[in-house]
Amino acid sequence: MFEKLNKIWQKILVVLHLSPFSLAGKVRIAFGAAIALVLLLALTIPYIWMNQLTKQSYLDAGRARSDSLLANHFQTIQSGKTNLPVLSPAGTPLEPNEKDIVWIRFDKDYESELAALPQEQKELVESLRRQQIDEALNFTVQDNKLYSDYSRLFRAKDSCMRCHNPQGLATPFSQNQIIGTAVIRLPADQMARTIFLNRLWIFFAGLIAASGAIIAFYWITQRVILRPIRQLRALANNVAEGNLDIRSSINTKDEYERLAESFNHMLDYLQTTQQKLRDANKQLDDKIVELSERNIELFKANKVKGEFLANMSHEFRTPLNAILGFAEILREKSSGPNKDKSRRYSENIITAGKNLLAMVNDLLDLAKTEAGKMQLHIERGSVLDLCDSLIASFSVLTKNKKIKVKLTVDENIPPIFTDIGKIRQILFNYMSNAVKFTPERGRIEIKASMLDDKALRIAVSDTGCGIEPADQPKLFQKFRQADGSITRQTAGTGLGLALSKELATLLAGSVGMQSELNKGSTFWLDIPITIGREEAPPAPENPPQMNQ
Ligand code: ADP
Numbered sequence: 001m002f003e004k005l006n007k008i009w010q011k012i013l014v015v016l017h018l019s020p021f022s023l024a025g026k027v028r029i030a031f032g033a034a035i036a037l038v039l040l041l042a043l044t045i046p047y048i049w050m051n052q053l054t055k056q057s058y059l060d061a062g063r064a065r066s067d068s069l070l071a072n073h074f075q076t077i078q079s080g081k082t083n084l085p086v087l088s089p090a091g092t093p094l095e096p097n098e099k100d101i102v103w104i105r106f107d108k109d110y111e112s113e114l115a116a117l118p119q120e121q122k123e124l125v126e127s128l129r130r131q132q133i134d135e136a137l138n139f140t141v142q143d144n145k146l147y148s149d150y151s152r153l154f155r156a157k158d159s160c161m162r163c164h165n166p167q168g169l170a171t172p173f174s175q176n177q178i179i180g181t182a183v184i185r186l187p188a189d190q191m192a193r194t195i196f197l198n199r200l201w202i203f204f205a206g207l208i209a210a211s212g213a214i215i216a217f218y219w220i221t222q223r224v225i226l227r228p229i230r231q232l233r234a235l236a237n238n239v240a241e242g243n244l245d246i247r248s249s250i251n252t253k254d255e256y257e258r259l260a261e262s263f264n265h266m267l268d269y270l271q272t273t274q275q276k277l278r279d280a281n282k283q284l285d286d287k288i289v290e291l292s293e294r295n296i297e298l299f300k301a302n303k304v305k306g307e308f309l310a311n312m313s314h315e316f317r318t319p320l321n322a323i324l325g326f327a328e329i330l331r332e333k334s335s336g337p338n339k340d341k342s343r344r345y346s347e348n349i350i351t352a353g354k355n356l357l358a359m360v361n362d363l364l365d366l367a368k369t370e371a372g373k374m375q376l377h378i379e380r381g382s383v384l385d386l387c388d389s390l391i392a393s394f395s396v397l398t399k400n401k402k403i404k405v406k407l408t409v410d411e412n413i414p415p416i417f418t419d420i421g422k423i424r425q426i427l428f429n430y431m432s433n434a435v436k437f438t439p440e441r442g443r444i445e446i447k448a449s450m451l452d453d454k455a456l457r458i459a460v461s462d463t464g465c466g467i468e469p470a471d472q473p474k475l476f477q478k479f480r481q482a483d484g485s486i487t488r489q490t491a492g493t494g495l496g497l498a499l500s501k502e503l504a505t506l507l508a509g510s511v512g513m514q515s516e517l518n519k520g521s522t523f524w525l526d527i528p529i530t531i532g533r534e535e536a537p538p539a540p541e542n543p544p545q546m547n548q
Contacts, residue, residue, distance in 0.1 A: 024226055031217040035210055043206050050198040054191050059137050062150020065101060065184045074159070105180035118142070121183050124151045128181060139188055146188040154179045228256035235263065244271045306371050313364035320360065324353045362495045365425075366478070369502040376506065378531060381420040383448045383458065384409045390427050391446065397435050398444070406445040413450055418531040422503045423458070426511070429496040430460035430523045437464035437521070451526060455509075459524035467515040476501045476511060500525070507531060 013025075104113045104125060114122055120140040128136055128151050135152040156164065156173035164173040173179060228250050238246045244267055248260035331346035368374040391398075391405050398405050416423075427446075434444045442463040451457050467475065478498040497511075504511045509527030 023229065024221065027221045027225060031221065032214075035213045035217065039206050039209055039213075042209075043202050047199070047202050050202070051195060054194050054198070055137065058139075058148040058186065058188060058191060059135070059150065061186055062137060062148065062152070062184045063135070065150070065186075066152045066182050069101060069103075069182055070154075100185040102183045103180060104183065106178060107180075117183065121149050121151070121185070124149055125181055125183060128153055129178070132178070139191075146192050148186045148188040148191070150184045150186070151181050152184075153181050224252075228252055228260070232256075232260065232263065235260075239267065244274065303371070306367050309363055310367035310371060310373075313360045313367060316360045317357065317364070320353060320357050324350060324357065327353060359495070362499055366495060366499050366502060369499070369506060374503075374506060376419045376531070377421055378418060379420055380415055380417050382415055383413050383456065386420060386424060386427070387446050387448060387458070390424065390431055393428070394431055394435055401435065401438070401440045401442070403435065403438055403441070404443045406443065408445065408447045408449075410449040413448055413456060414529060416456065416527075416529045418507055418527060418529070422507055423525070423527065426500040426503055426525050427458060427460065429500050430525075433496065433523070434460050434462035434464065434521075438462040439464065450529075454528055454530075455526055456529050457524050457526050459522050461520060461522040463520040466517040466519050466521055467513075468517050472513065472515060475513065497523075 102117065102121070104110065104117075106129065114125060117125065118140075120138060124136060124138050127133075132153070135150070137151075138149045140147050140149055156175060156177045156179055158175075160173055160179075161175065162168070163170045166172045231250055232248065235246060235248050247264050247267065250257050250260040327346045327349040331343050331350065334342040334346065336342075365374065387407050387409060391407060394405070431444070431446075438444060444463075445461045446458065447461070448456065448458045476497050478495065501511050504525055504527065507527050508531055509525060511523070511525055513521060513523045515521035
């Protein structure tokens with residue numbers, strides 16, 4: 001039911017162009033309702049007052065008749081006549097030409113006199129007598145004609161008492177006694193017409209006032225309210241399309257003008273900020289160009305540095321190898337009284353030379369990897385054999401430091417097909433760090449397991465000094481060490497982990513670590529078990545050549 005009514009209401013709104021609700025629609029409805037209310041209130045009072053006036057005129061007419069009736073009676077007395085037909089108790093018409101005036105005296109014949117009256121007049125007289133009201137007016141329809149019935153009570157006054165006293169000729173009255181009533185009937189067709197005309201005029205007045213108000217309100221809403229809003233909306237649309245040069249010219253000297261001024265200020269501000277933004281953007285663009293130029297220069301310088309490093313490392317190796325060779329000859333061929341001394345010195349030269357050679361090799365490898373010149377030697381291998389040989393190569397060192405080494409290789413690891421040498425190099429580096437940073441009687445564990453059916457993890461854990469969380473992120477960067485001070489106790493260049501990371505990337509794998517200070521560290525290598533086309537890392541500038 002409610003839904004049906006709602007639908008009908010919506011249809012009405014659409015027909016009246018009020019839905020969907022616009023400001024104009026709302027204003028129309030609000031003003032329309034206000035006009036209707038004001039007119040209703042304004043016209044109700046004249047409407048009621050005119051009806052009252054019309055009634056009053058009939059009341060006045062009845063009063064005038066009854067007054068003339070009394071005047072007539074007193075004139076008759078003054079004329080000296082004793083028979084006063086006007087106030088005779090007969091209840092008959094008082095005068096032949098005034099048949100609509102009936103006099104009823106409240107005496108013993110009252111009931112019979114009343115019976116002769118029509119029903120409406122009877123009720124009127126009864127109510128007057130009962131309530132002792134001085135006069136009353138009623139309207140009644142008889143034979144399709146409207147009549148007014150006026151009735152008035154007569155009381156005995158001083159003027160009456162002159163004749164109506166016990167010594168007088170007429171019936172004696174007591175002071176203020178209600179003597180009787182006069183019922184006067186007058187045709188009231190004129191009143192119906194007057195009332196009708198009154199209503200018609202009121203209706204026309206309302207219609208004219210409503211039309212005037214509607215026209216006035218329409219003009220007001222269009223010119224004063226809606227026009228500035230439409231102008232502002234057009235302005236906003238223009239701005240939305242990107243035209244920031246446009247400004248509002250509303251000149252209404254009211255809130256709209258102030259709103260338009262605020263709008264204009266906002267547009268000014270917007271334009272200024274946009275200009276600032278454009279300038280900042282341009283500066284940014286210039287900076288980007290400058291930066292990219294610097295970047296290119298840096299890239300070139302880095303390349304030159306890489307090449308220099310590679311060349312230098314390469315060049316270092318020849319004399320170093322020669323020194324090592326001669327030192328070994330010196331060690332073997334030392335003789336004479338200082339034989340032991342010269343053998344010890346030769347030993348020192350060989351150890352220092354080998355360390356230097358290892359560093360130079362690392363540098364050369366790093367430079368080669370960065371330059372994309374590192375070659376891959378893919379071969380089939382076993383993880384178990386690889387780990388066994390790794391542990392064997394550190395056996396002297398671990399034995400010296402009484403470090404326990406544990407190896408766990410999962411059985412489900414298949415033979416791997418990759419560059420075994422590079423994996424060995426990475427694990428060698430992990431292992432040498434583990435041995436270096438693990439105190440005597442510590443533990444090292446090498447653990448190999450499958451990450452999924454294609455990838456493998458080999459992790460080296462130790463119970464060494466561990467690394468502070470703040471130092472951990474930088475360890476795989478070149479030349480970075482957890483302890484960067486010159487007073488550090490362990491030797492090293494900070495190249496091993498950086499090289500491990502580069503090599504792992506070359507093998508389509510990755511490296512990672514986890515460490516807790518004073519508890520130990522774990523470094524791992526994740527690699528695919530088979531390196532082929534799919535698993536190969538994204539091609540560097542100069543892709544590595546595969547020697548299979
Ligand atoms: P190097 O060992 O030659 O200094 P690395 O790149 O191999 O260079 O290691 C970088 C640094 O990482 C080391 O200097 C050391 O501070 C820290 N580090 C590496 N492995 C361990 C480990 N197992 N325990 C504690 N610190 C380690």
